Amino acid sequence: MRLEKNHERCIGAGQCVLTEPRIFDQDDRGLVRVLIEQPQGADEAAAHKAVFICPARALSIAED
């Protein structure tokens, strides 16, 4: 799986960071930064949860 972000949609709510700060962060503008683009193992579940929780639908998962 590969995590993709959309900065046009991102509203900087930080809900992905709150879900898993190892995978996500916010940049100086408050917008999402993906720290682990290809999460594996337990991180996969956290990535799916973050995608679901994101209020702006700014995250998506591309299955390789």
Next chain:
Amino acid sequence: MMNTHVDEASELVQFPIQRTCPFAIPPVYTKFREGSPVSQVVLPDGGKAWLVTKYEDVRAVMSNPKLSSDRRKKDFPVVVPGQNAALSKHAPFMIILDDPEHAELRRPVISEFSVRRVAALKPRIQEIVDGFIDDMLKLPKPVDLNQVFSLPVPSLLVSEILGMPFEGHEYFMELAEVLLRRTTDEQGRIDISVKLRQYMDKLVEEKIDNPGDDLLSRQIELQRQQGGIDRPGLASLCLLVLLAGHETTANMINLGVFSMLTKPELLAEIKADPSKTPKAVDELLRFYTIPDFGAHRLAMEDVEIGGVLIRKGEAVIASTFAANRDPAVFDDPEELDFSRDARHHVAFGYGPHQCLGQNLGRVELQVVFDTLFRRLPDLRLAVPAEELSFKSDALVYGLYSLPVTW
């Protein structure tokens, strides 16, 4: 059905729907969610709206760009008499705009409330909480926790973040309290809005002359660099942050303390392991979902929600409260259960307008609950629970006062 008012002419249920019990959701919401999850209701001015009660549908409404939040539009539903007229006394709040106008106002401030920035504020939040507890301990018992603690903590914090003086804050709180009362009439709401506008305009002017290290000063500097200071816009931004940031948090503090004092098994859980407090906070947010009036939208085009066709020009109310009690998403939703993972609740809304200050609110509540029960292990209600006065007539649910002793 108890507490449900049906309009005689249209035979439709009247909205807003008042709570009668602090714990149980009014049965009419459940009846709607189970029978007709997108159903027409009648508003106080006789207008009609579609009430949406399922979690999935509420998220669909709140993230659909064809459903407008723009209260300047003529056909926008009036759920609170005078609210739209009162809002017109201010430069538009970001919450009443659609993208791209909304994003233009939100983007410059989102970094102020990022997870990282809020985490950096935690020591100061702790100091504020400890300071008000120190003061409270000097008072004769019992005290009204709402007045001496629950309201002042978030009020001081949000004033500091904005860079506004805490002196004179009582005046602001008096005005805000009337504004948030459901029973305030149209003219009353407009009069209060004019006073709030004047109060905020003055504070913005003072900040332009005396900048500091705070949110408002940074916005002023940013706007100066971009070519001009939008004074009315800044007054609205500050007013929005103040209004959204003090009473809501106070209500959640009161409801959380009330819950843990009346259900000691819940308190025992976070006392035994404070690492469980963040989960408890999200569960309290889900369970109470304090904005009782829901999220209002106006259809700009025909839209299908939950299999129901909503025509262009029709009004929609998404009930985040009903969504957060949806058994399809939360097992035993009527149970307040601190072991539940409730993070995906919609108490802070969903979509582009989701609460800007939600990370701050979460940390405030975590620090408050951990500190209050650690420092006051004998904290208890000073009156029987049945005598407590809940805000069933307000726009945001909570408690009018919370007499406690220790």
